[in-house]
Amino acid sequence: MMSFRKTAVLGAALAALGASFGSAAQDKVLRVVPHSNLAILDPIWTTAYISRNHGYMIYDTLFGTDAKSRIEPQMVDTWNMSKDGKTWTFKLRKGLAFHDGAPVTGEDVVASLKRWGARDTMGQQLMTFVEAMETPAPDTFVLKLKEPCGFVLEALGKPSSNVPFIMPKRVAETDPFKQIDDYTGSGPYIFKKDEFKPGDKAVYVKNTKYVPRNEPASGTAGGKRVYVDRVEFNLALRDAQAQVNALAKGEVDIIERPAFESYAQLKGTKGVELVNRDPLGFQYMCRFNALYPPFDKPAVRRAALAAFNQEAFLKAQVGVKEYYHSCPSMFTCNTPYASTAGSEIMAKSNMKKARELLKASGYDGTPVVIMKPTDLAAIQKLPDVAAQLMRQAGFKVDLQAMDWNTLVSRRAKKDPPAQGGWNMFCTAWVAPDIWSPLNNAALDAKGEKASWFGWPNDPKIEELKTQFARELDLAKRKKLAAEIQAEAFAYGTHAPLGEYINPVAVRKGITGLPVGPGDFYWNVKKN
Amino acid sequence: MYQFIARRLLSTIPVLAIVAVLVFLLLRLTPGDPAAILAGDAASPDQIAQIRVGLGLDKPIIVQFGIWASHVLRADLGESFYFKIKVTELIAQRLEPTLALSTLTILIAVLVAVPLGVIAAWRFGGWFDRALMGFSVLGFSIPVFVLAYILIWIVSLKLGWLPVQGYRRIADGFWPFLRHLILPSITLSVIYIALIARVTRASVVEALGEDYIRTARAKGLPESRVLIAHALANAAVPIVTVIGIGVALLIGGVVVTESVYAIPGLGRLTVDAVLARDFPTIQGVILFFSLVYVVVNLLVDLSYVFLDPRIRY
Numbered sequence: 146m147m148s149f150r151k152t153a154v155l156g157a158a159l160a161a162l163g164a165s166f167g168s169a170a171q172d173k174v175l176r177v178v179p180h181s182n183l184a185i186l187d188p189i190w191t192t193a194y195i196s197r198n199h200g201y202m203i204y205d206t207l208f209g210t211d212a213k214s215r216i217e218p219q220m221v222d223t224w225n226m227s228k229d230g231k232t233w234t235f236k237l238r239k240g241l242a243f244h245d246g247a248p249v250t251g252e253d254v255v256a257s258l259k260r261w262g263a264r265d266t267m268g269q270q271l272m273t274f275v276e277a278m279e280t281p282a283p284d285t286f287v288l289k290l291k292e293p294c295g296f297v298l299e300a301l302g303k304p305s306s307n308v309p310f311i312m313p314k315r316v317a318e319t320d321p322f323k324q325i326d327d328y329t330g331s332g333p334y335i336f337k338k339d340e341f342k343p344g345d346k347a348v349y350v351k352n353t354k355y356v357p358r359n360e361p362a363s364g365t366a367g368g369k370r371v372y373v374d375r376v377e378f379n380l381a382l383r384d385a386q387a388q389v390n391a392l393a394k395g396e397v398d399i400i401e402r403p404a405f406e407s408y409a410q411l412k413g414t415k416g417v418e419l420v421n422r423d424p425l426g427f428q429y430m431c432r433f434n435a436l437y438p439p440f441d442k443p444a445v446r447r448a449a450l451a452a453f454n455q456e457a458f459l460k461a462q463v464g465v466k467e468y469y470h471s472c473p474s475m476f477t478c479n480t481p482y483a484s485t486a487g488s489e490i491m492a493k494s495n496m497k498k499a500r501e502l503l504k505a506s507g508y509d510g511t512p513v514v515i516m517k518p519t520d521l522a523a524i525q526k527l528p529d530v531a532a533q534l535m536r537q538a539g540f541k542v543d544l545q546a547m548d549w550n551t552l553v554s555r556r557a558k559k560d561p562p563a564q565g566g567w568n569m570f571c572t573a574w575v576a577p578d579i580w581s582p583l584n585n586a587a588l589d590a591k592g593e594k595a596s597w598f599g600w601p602n603d604p605k606i607e608e609l610k611t612q613f614a615r616e617l618d619l620a621k622r623k624k625l626a627a628e629i630q631a632e633a634f635a636y637g638t639h640a641p642l643g644e645y646i647n648p649v650a651v652r653k654g655i656t657g658l659p660v661g662p663g664d665f666y667w668n669v670k671k672n
Numbered sequence: 673m674y675q676f677i678a679r680r681l682l683s684t685i686p687v688l689a690i691v692a693v694l695v696f697l698l699l700r701l702t703p704g705d706p707a708a709i710l711a712g713d714a715a716s717p718d719q720i721a722q723i724r725v726g727l728g729l730d731k732p733i734i735v736q737f738g739i740w741a742s743h744v745l746r747a748d749l750g751e752s753f754y755f756k757i758k759v760t761e762l763i764a765q766r767l768e769p770t771l772a773l774s775t776l777t778i779l780i781a782v783l784v785a786v787p788l789g790v791i792a793a794w795r796f797g798g799w800f801d802r803a804l805m806g807f808s809v810l811g812f813s814i815p816v817f818v819l820a821y822i823l824i825w826i827v828s829l830k831l832g833w834l835p836v837q838g839y840r841r842i843a844d845g846f847w848p849f850l851r852h853l854i855l856p857s858i859t860l861s862v863i864y865i866a867l868i869a870r871v872t873r874a875s876v877v878e879a880l881g882e883d884y885i886r887t888a889r890a891k892g893l894p895e896s897r898v899l900i901a902h903a904l905a906n907a908a909v910p911i912v913t914v915i916g917i918g919v920a921l922l923i924g925g926v927v928v929t930e931s932v933y934a935i936p937g938l939g940r941l942t943v944d945a946v947l948a949r950d951f952p953t954i955q956g957v958i959l960f961f962s963l964v965y966v967v968v969n970l971l972v973d974l975s976y977v978f979l980d981p982r983i984r985y
């Protein structure tokens with residue numbers, strides 16, 4: 146006869162097992178391998194894409210950008226612009242509430258926009274137009290401008306870093322240069338702060354009180370409906386082969402950025418499929434440092450542009466033909482401001498012309514210090530290709546290998562290349578970060594004090610950008626964008642190197658991934 | 673012996689102080705700006721400068737060191753630049769996976785290697801001995817990540833017996849905890865099996881040539897008792913030393929295994945912190961590792977007293 150103690154132990158074990166199965170049956174968990182480690186939880190404090198994606202999980206936005214790059218209302222219900230173009234009135238839709246139950250008000254919006262406007266490049270530009278932000282009613286906010294501004298909605302609906310996420314007023318009043326520590330949002334998911342283990346996992350649970358819009362989900366716009374109970378970011382799984390193994394075995398559901406080398410294996414893996422949820426993808430670029438020789442001369446920069454061959458870069462770096470294409474535009478191809486203006490110098494690799502330009506520039510053989518990141522698979526081959534093409538054109542090249550974070554630190558230095566500075570580095574941008582003259586950081590041409598790394602100084606570009614910011618007519622804006630690009634090619638701000646996509650790898654049965662320039666987990670079903 | 677322990681513990685203070693100064697200075701002198709890394713790709717130079725001020729990196733190095741050292745003296749290792757949580761909390765979060773992996777690895781290694789080493793010594797020069805030495809060479813030579821991928825492919829993907837990756841805390845249940853540790857522990861233990869088996873074999877071979885072994889055999893003791901109670905017991909000091917070093921190395925350096933199996937341990941934390949130039953975390957983790965090395969060495973030294981009655985402190 147079984148003793149009472151044994152019976153009790155067995156009973157407890159069965160009960161625990163039952164509870165375990167019960168819990169598994171109830172909870173639908175989406176297990177995601179994000180593209181990088183989530184560490185900074187304040188998407189206004191940093192421009193890191195992983196922090197932006199975290200922001201989209203827990204916060205909502207006033208406007209969104211749909212899959213066709215159109216700005217659509219999200220938290221905003223109705224809005225209007227005064228006849229003189231100087232007063233914009235926005236009314237919030239009903240049912241908006243933060244995770245703690247408090248309603249979202251105009252005051253929350255104003256505080257959030259102020260903090261965002263202190264950090265984001267486009268936000269800063271918008272704030273130069275803003276005279277006052279007012280909240281005449283709890284569900285209303287008003288932007289009063291000093292003069293008409295052509296990019297109000299574009300700024301409020303911008304889909305990538307820094308996104309104007311709406312936070313509670315008490316959180317948004319945090320110093321813009323200090324990170325927040327209260328992650329109360331009003332978005333479709335709630336961040337489980339108690340389950341967050343940096344470098345291990347981040348957990349989001351469904352916000353059951355979220356009221357989605359009625360329109361279908363599209364990009365960062367439309368109804369953000371949640372069909373899973375939890376989303377778990379696996380932050381420890383960073384080895385590319387281990388990610389593929391885990392997906393093949395069904396231990397994870399999604400790999401956000403498989404390595405290019407993994408696609409062949411993934412295509413042949415049972416139960417796995419590849420989904421391109423970001424058709425606009427990314428654009429590669431190499432950036433020149435305009436402060437020091439030899440790239441302090443536009444003629445030398447143009448010689449490098451003439452030597453560059455987008456196909457060579459893309460073939461070496463991406464390798465999978467169906468995942469890349471050449472793009473002569475500095476603004477993302479297939480978006481409104483894309484054009485070929487000024488790109489003739491890069492239309493096809495012209496080594497003869499590159500050599501002629503270099504000779505005519507008076508290049509004295511100063512070595513070009515190119516920084517090569519060895520730990521970032523998505524861009525690490527670009528500097529090798531650049532170095533080879535430049536050598537063929539007659540440049541002397543000093544290719545220096547380092548980890549990405551050393552590169553990021555070093556590129557901020559304005560020292561001469563021989564004293565720890567640099568001449569060139571390559572990187573990649575997600576489409577919306579460069580699709581407009583106002584948010585394309587590489588087109589900042591305000592010189593040493595205020596431009597993005599490389600510090601080009603071209604008053605003409607800045608003047609054209611100012612005109613662009615004030616212009617309300619789309620056709621005229623397109624014309625101005627083309628002029629800005631032509632001038633940027635003439636000056637040689639940077640070299641666009643073509644575009645690529647990076648499809649996600651998912652388990653079969655995962656459907657509904659929203660199309661857009663980020664990794665979003667509303668609308669996703671797990672069958 | 674208490675005096676010895678007290679002396680050794682006191683000697684850790686200058687060791688830790690020297691480590692603290694060296695690590696602090698090295699981090700500040702090597703290239704890499706935490707503010708630029710934290711700010712993100714599109715940050716402007718002004719924004720990076722603001723972040724630098726916020727982190728206190730604009731202050732003179734001596735002032736930064738004074739602030740940090742005063743916190744360390746109060747057992748506060750500071751706050752991670754990168755994760756914005758206390759470094760002590762980060763270490764505590766990562767300690768369990770690393771300790772669990774190290775313990776199971778050493779357990780497997782000792783349980784397998786010591787008997788193999790004793791048998792090889794007993795059958796010195798025979799086929800078993802040669803086979804074990806061959807295995808040892810293989811164990812030393814094969815890269816950990818290669819072995820890991822082979823084991824994952826066979827055991828997890830083909831046979832489906834164990835998970836490919838991940839770690840479950842012991843609080844989530846003992847079986848899930850163990851299931852996730854078996855493959856990483858086996859992977860890591862191979863090199864330690866090779867090392868401990870070789871040292872055991874060499875030590876026992878030496879002991880078997882001693883007079884007291886001949887005496888024990890002449891007394892008619894069973895061979896198993898001769899091997900374990902006499903030969904192995906007298907050969908234990910070098911074996912325990914190697915095991916001790918192994919424990920210390922495992923706690924500080926299983927980065928590759930932690931990466932391949934996605935285990936959020938101290939090794940990965942160290943690498944992440946170094947790549948992100950997370951100064952407080954690097955400083956804290958290295959101080960912690962130094963302490964671990966000192967304590968493990970102390971424990972090994974103390975164990976000699978029990979293993980060899982001739983040793984007294």
